Amino acid sequence: MADKSFLSWPFFEPHHATYAADLDAWAAEALTDIDHSDTDAACRSLVKALGAGGWAKHSAAEGQEKLDVRTLCLTRETLARHDGLADFSFAMQGLGTGAITLFGTEEQKSHWLPLTRSGQAISAFALTEPQSGSDVANSTMTAERDGDDYILNGEKTWISNGGIADVYTLFARTGEAPGAKGLSAFIVPADLPGFEVVERLETIAPHPLATLRFTDCRIPASAMLGQPGQGFKIAMSVLDVFRTTVAAAALGFARRALDEALARVQAREVQGAPLFELQMVQGHIADMAMEVDAAALLIYRAAWAKDMGAPRVTREAAMAKLFATDQAQQIIDRAVQLHGGDGVKSGETVEKLYREIRALRIYEGASDVQRVIIARQAMANHLGE
Template identity: 80%
Template sequence: MADQSFLNWPFFDQEHRDWAAQVEAVAAGLNVDHSDTDAACRKLVADLGRAGILQPTGACDSGESLDVRKLCLSREILARHDGLADFAFAMQGLGTGAISLFGTDAQKAAWLPKTRSGAAIAAFALTEPQSGSDVANSTMTAVRDGDDYVLNGEKTWISNGGIADVYTLIARTGEAPGAKGLSAFVVTPDLAGFEVVERLETIAPHPLATLRFTDVRIPASAMIGAPGQGFRIAMSVLDVFRSTVAAAALGFARRALDEALVRVTERHVQGAPLFDLQMVQGHIADMALDVDAAALLVYRAAWTKDSGAARVTREAAMAKLFSTEAAQVVIDKAVQLFGGEGVRSGAMVEKLYREIRALRIYEGASDVQRVVIARQAMMAMEGKS
């Protein structure tokens, strides 16, 4: 049984402890068939929706806000049980985050009940081939034409690309150069000119794709927020969900630690448990330390946002950077402690090793987070934060 003592930290209310128990019960009962990734994701979204676990991924009412602690707890627990389950949950929130935070009542009513119930799959179409983490350099265009906008361009590395029912998309509307000339839209895949160009395979299989938009016509009412607010909307969404990436990494690390503890207890070397070796104890201590340090950063960021902070750029960046980097180290140590069994295809620690690598890249690579943290530190010194 994974450590639950962190739930008694002052970051959490009783409703969060109750929620964690509910997610744990559902996650423990999941039986994920990984032979068909698309089918597995569709089933996971449906099953999680039916169990009520997707409710925190959207905020339907004007007075409702996203509970970041529930989002983080959900991702940590799901990731500890199954990486694809975490992915399915996460994308329901990230894909509709802009609608929750900035959407009209009509947009919320049209999509959030569906994504929270598992009836529709969501995606966030942000990355482009030439821009990567440099969102302000996006070149996909949305040109006004009467009561419509016409979309042209490509998006790539889009999670749930090819299986999503609704996409939140960022495109250049040209109100100003750079970041100030982007806008956000709700797009569906049934539109003429929408094309899945390529499905992308990765070391930990997830549904990913490159999308092409050729003269795709959408109504002006599909815009989220106001013209030119797209960059701000995208950054606000990442500000919320970046902490949840850290939580997923924490879940992977916690599972690796649990697996390692069992291994060093059951595996005997020269007639004694592997754990009796002082060097092994040192590895276990370092792993436990990294897990708790990551948890403190994750739930500080989530608590700060839930307490009313307008932005948690610094806290979220610190949580994401430390947790993903530390989880990579924790999992690597677990693989080492397992020896040859640690690299056997299909072994739990081998799967964790493949799962964790992408988290140090997506939603802001580790070096990007370092830049963000350094700039936030400078702003704090200058009294601008």
């Protein structure tokens, strides 16, 4: 049984513990035996279930509400512990509409957010391009002004929910200035002429991923989010919130791996005694438990700081994502090792976790990119900037 004592830490308010318990109970009943053989169908079904259960509403904020990053993190941690695709489905509802929540007009919010929060529409975040992954400022997709419209041309790739999303938050070069200052953000419905899915991408842990192409795709100027040239700022603001939740998903995977390892070493016997009685095994369990708590401290520090009104938590979010995803990889690897041959058997829980965790060290800023961010922040603090 996963440890819940962290919910008494001072980062949380009483309603967070209640929420986590309610979601855990729902997930234990609703997320059993999810069929992952058809990821498109599974994700569509999960988005609807999360909407019907009232959980997807926490992926975005309407009216006078504010995004509660601690709730976002608790949701991803809990869902990831139960089912990786459930976490993915919730996460993309948030990431895909994060820019609308933070920068959308009232009209944009009132149209799209009720649909995504209720699970009636699936959203996606279209930022990465074939030649520019973490180097967002190097994006080349264009949005050329033509009267009351913009015309989109270019490609996006590794887009989560690509091919099943109803709406994309898309970033394109509008040319106000070179580099990062020449990008803008747009809300792009999936049914527009000139939009096509050119390739579905298969990964070691199946998720809906695609390469998208836009050819003379016309959208109204009213689809722009914020002001022209604000695209980089918008993208970074969204990632500043949701990068911490990637760490929380990794924490959920790590907690599940620790639970599976504890059950294994208690049940498995070696020379007439439980595997747990071996001191080296106890050392592995101790390291896993310590790394889980250390990751949780970094994650919920970042989430708490954002919820308390910090304008940016770039450093804190980078630390949380780097540490939590890297440590989760090690925790899951130890869990596989403690399961012996069963650990690499297809379909076993720890084997699925082993495949699920790897991508989290890459997307929304790879681990080495996070190291660069942290180092630069440390130097800026040292210089008093």
